[in-house]
Amino acid sequence: MCGIVGYIGPKNSVDIIVSGLHRLEYRGYDSAGIALCQGRDEKLLVIKTPGKISDLETAIRAAFAGKEARNYTLGIGHTRWATHGAPTRENAHPHVSRNGQFAIVHNGIIENYAELKARLIKKGFVFASETDSEVIAHLIEECYVGDLRGAVAAAIEKLEGAYGIAVISSKHPDTLVAVRKGSPIVVGICDGETIVASDVSAIVNYTKRVIFLNDGDILTATADSVEIASIKNVPVTREMTHIDWDIRDIEKGGYAHFMLKEIHEQPATIANALRGRLIESEGTAKLSGMLMGPSDMARIDRVSIAACGTSYHAGMVGKYLFEDFASIPSEVQQAAEFRDRNPIIQRDTCLIAISQSGETADTLAAVREGHQKGAVVMGICNVVGSTIAREAGRGVYLHAGPEIGVASTKAFTSQVTVLTMMAIALARTRRLSVNAGREMIQQLAKLPGIAEQVIAQESVIIKIAEKYADMRDCFYIGRGYMYPAALEGALKLKEISYIHAEGYHASELKHGPIALLEKTVPVIALVPNVPGKIKTMGNMQECKARHSPVIAIATEGDRDIESLSEDIIRIPPCPEFLAPIPAVIAEQLLAYHIARLRGCSIDQPRNLAKSVTVE
Ligand code: M6R
Numbered sequence: 001m002c003g004i005v006g007y008i009g010p011k012n013s014v015d016i017i018v019s020g021l022h023r024l025e026y027r028g029y030d031s032a033g034i035a036l037c038q039g040r041d042e043k044l045l046v047i048k049t050p051g052k053i054s055d056l057e058t059a060i061r062a063a064f065a066g067k068e069a070r071n072y073t074l075g076i077g078h079t080r081w082a083t084h085g086a087p088t089r090e091n092a093h094p095h096v097s098r099n100g101q102f103a104i105v106h107n108g109i110i111e112n113y114a115e116l117k118a119r120l121i122k123k124g125f126v127f128a129s130e131t132d133s134e135v136i137a138h139l140i141e142e143c144y145v146g147d148l149r150g151a152v153a154a155a156i157e158k159l160e161g162a163y164g165i166a167v168i169s170s171k172h173p174d175t176l177v178a179v180r181k182g183s184p185i186v187v188g189i190c191d192g193e194t195i196v197a198s199d200v201s202a203i204v205n206y207t208k209r210v211i212f213l214n215d216g217d218i219l220t221a222t223a224d225s226v227e228i229a230s231i232k233n234v235p236v237t238r239e240m241t242h243i244d245w246d247i248r249d250i251e252k253g254g255y256a257h258f259m260l261k262e263i264h265e266q267p268a269t270i271a272n273a274l275r276g277r278l279i280e281s282e283g284t285a286k287l288s289g290m291l292m293g294p295s296d297m298a299r300i301d302r303v304s305i306a307a308c309g310t311s312y313h314a315g316m317v318g319k320y321l322f323e324d325f326a327s328i329p330s331e332v333q334q335a336a337e338f339r340d341r342n343p344i345i346q347r348d349t350c351l352i353a354i355s356q357s358g359e360t361a362d363t364l365a366a367v368r369e370g371h372q373k374g375a376v377v378m379g380i381c382n383v384v385g386s387t388i389a390r391e392a393g394r395g396v397y398l399h400a401g402p403e404i405g406v407a408s409t410k411a412f413t414s415q416v417t418v419l420t421m422m423a424i425a426l427a428r429t430r431r432l433s434v435n436a437g438r439e440m441i442q443q444l445a446k447l448p449g450i451a452e453q454v455i456a457q458e459s460v461i462i463k464i465a466e467k468y469a470d471m472r473d474c475f476y477i478g479r480g481y482m483y484p485a486a487l488e489g490a491l492k493l494k495e496i497s498y499i500h501a502e503g504y505h506a507s508e509l510k511h512g513p514i515a516l517l518e519k520t521v522p523v524i525a526l527v528p529n530v531p532g533k534i535k536t537m538g539n540m541q542e543c544k545a546r547h548s549p550v551i552a553i554a555t556e557g558d559r560d561i562e563s564l565s566e567d568i569i570r571i572p573p574c575p576e577f578l579a580p581i582p583a584v585i586a587e588q589l590l591a592y593h594i595a596r597l598r599g600c601s602i603d604q605p606r607n608l609a610k611s612v613t614v615e
Helices: 013-023 053-064 113-122 134-143 148-156 258-264 266-274 294-299 309-326 335-340 361-372 387-392 410-428 434-445 447-455 458-468 482-497 533-545 580-597
Strands: 003-008 031-036 045-050 074-080 102-110 161-169 176-181 186-189 194-197 209-212 218-221 226-229 302-307 330-334 349-355 376-381 395-397 473-478 500-505 523-526 550-555 567-571
Touching: 003 013, 003 102, 003 161, 003 176, 013 031, 013 053, 013 074, 013 194, 031 053, 031 102, 045 053, 074 102, 074 161, 102 134, 113 134, 134 148, 134 161, 148 161, 148 176, 148 218, 176 194, 194 218, 258 266, 258 580, 266 410, 266 447, 294 410, 302 309, 302 335, 302 361, 309 330, 309 349, 309 410, 309 482, 330 335, 335 361, 349 361, 349 387, 349 410, 361 376, 361 387, 376 387, 376 410, 387 395, 395 410, 410 434, 410 580, 434 447, 447 567, 447 580, 458 567, 458 580, 473 482, 473 533, 482 500, 482 523, 482 580, 523 533, 523 580, 533 550, 550 580, 567 580
Parallel strands: 302 330, 302 349, 349 376, 376 395, 473 500, 473 523, 523 550, 550 567
Antiparallel strands: 003 074, 003 194, 031 045, 031 074, 102 161, 161 176, 176 218, 186 194, 186 209, 218 226
C-alpha cells in the first residue's frame, strides 16, 4: 500500500527520497510524488506523476532540465495506492495547502474528510484532488500560527480515521514533522541527518538504529535532533530498535524475482524460525516471547486464531495442530470477521494474531478487540517492531527476513513452523509425553532439509508449468492438513498468474464445483502418503471420470496415485502435521513458473498491495 519517505539533512533529499521510494515499491502503488523545500517562505516544489517511480524520475529530470543543480535538504515523497480517486497526477501525493507552503504525504484513510472538505471550501480553500488526504494540508495551513508542530497537532485533532503523515513547510526549512495513528511511521537515527518512512526498508541503507512511533506520537525532527511528544506536547521516550538485516536482504541477489528468491530461501528461513527454540531433551520448544511458563500454558482452554490471506491459511494449520497435539478447542477466522461477528472470548482464551507484515488493518483490529475482551493476546509476526507485534504485547517472531514479493511464501512456512512449536509447547503441559514430544522435535529439525528437497524438484515443476500455463481455471483439493494447503495453492496461483483457481476440501468438490470439471480444467490433488490419502484418491477418480487432468502432489516413491495422475510432483516423506510445508513449497514453485511463462508482473501483481492497511 502507500509508502512515505521524508528526509532532512545535508545531502540532496531528492536522491535519498527517490531511492527510499524504490525500496517501498514492493508494497504496491500506482502513482508517486515528491515535495521539496526551495527556501524559506518560497512555494514548495512538487513533482508527481501516475505510474511507476521510473516515471517520477523522468518527471524530476524534466523539471530540473536546464536549471542550476541545487541541494534540496528537506523533502518528502510518497507512493500512492489509490483509494479515494483514480491514480492520476492530481490525486498523487504530496498535497500542498492553498498558499503552497505546507505539504503532506499521508498513508491511511481520513473518514470524516467529506465534512472537513465542505467546511474548508466554504472558507475559500480550493481543492486540487479527489483524495481524502488533501484536507490535511489545508487544515495545517488553517491552524498555523507560527509553530509547525502546533499546527499539525491542531489539525490532527480534527481528523477521524487512520494516518501516518509526514509534513514539511517552507516556513520551517529546518524541520520535518511526522505523526501516526494506525499507520506506521519509523524514524531512522543517523549522524547529522534524519529519515522518516512508513517502512524500515526505505531506511536500512542509511542506519540500523530506528524508532517506531506509537499512535498519537508527533515527531519533530531536524538534521541533528529527534523529539517525540504527545498531541498535547508532553515529551515521550520511545525505545530504539536495532534492525538485524541489511540492504542485501531486500535485493534480488541474482534471482529474476523476489518471489523466486524468497521461495529458495525457505530452507534457511525455516532453520531461522527453529534456531535456539527446540529443546530436544525435554521434548518441547522454548518460545520466550510467549511470556508464559508451563502453568500459564496449562491454563489456556481455548485458542482463537485471527489472520488474513496466506496467514489465515497458516492459522488453519495451527488450529489442527492445537487440537491434535494439545487437545485445546481451537478456531480460526478471517480477522475482519473476528471483530464483525462479536466473538466469545473467555478469560483463558488465547487469541493468536498471525501477520507477516504486522500491519494488516483487519488483524490489528482483531488484536485490539481481543485485548478489549480480556483475551491473552499473542502475535506471530515477521516484521520486528510492527504494530501488531507491539500491540499484541507478546508472541513469536518468524525471523524470516524481509518478504518483498507481494505473494507471501517464506512467511507461510515459517508461520506453520512457529505454530507447530507453539502446539508442542502447549501440548507438553498436557498429555504429550516427553518421548512423543522428542519425536516431534526431531521431525521438525528435518524441515529445512525437506524444503531443500522440494526445491530440488524445480526442473520437474517447470515442465509441468509449461504444460498448464495456458489454463483458464483450475481446482486444488486436499483433506485434513492438506485442505489449508489446497486453499493456499489456489491463492498463490490466482494472485500472481490471474488464472481462476479455487481451493476445496477434496470431499466438497462433489457438492457443487464438480459441475465445472472438464478436460480444460485441471485439478491439483494434494495426496501425500498421510491419513486420508485413500479417500482423496477416490476424489481424484471422480475428477478423472470428468476428463479433468489431475496433477498430484504426492510422496516420493508412492506408486498408488500414478494411474490417477496425469503429472506428479514428488515431496519427501514426512509426518502429516508437517506435510503442508513441502506441499505448499511445491505449489509456490508451480504458481511462480506458470506466472512467469504467462509474462505476469510477479512481484507486484495487479491490484494487490503487500501490506493491507485499510479495513
Ligand atoms: O501481512 P499479513 O500476513 O497480515 O498479510 C495478510 C494477507 O494480506 C497476505 O497474506 C496476502 O493474502 C498475500 N498476498 C498472500 O500471498
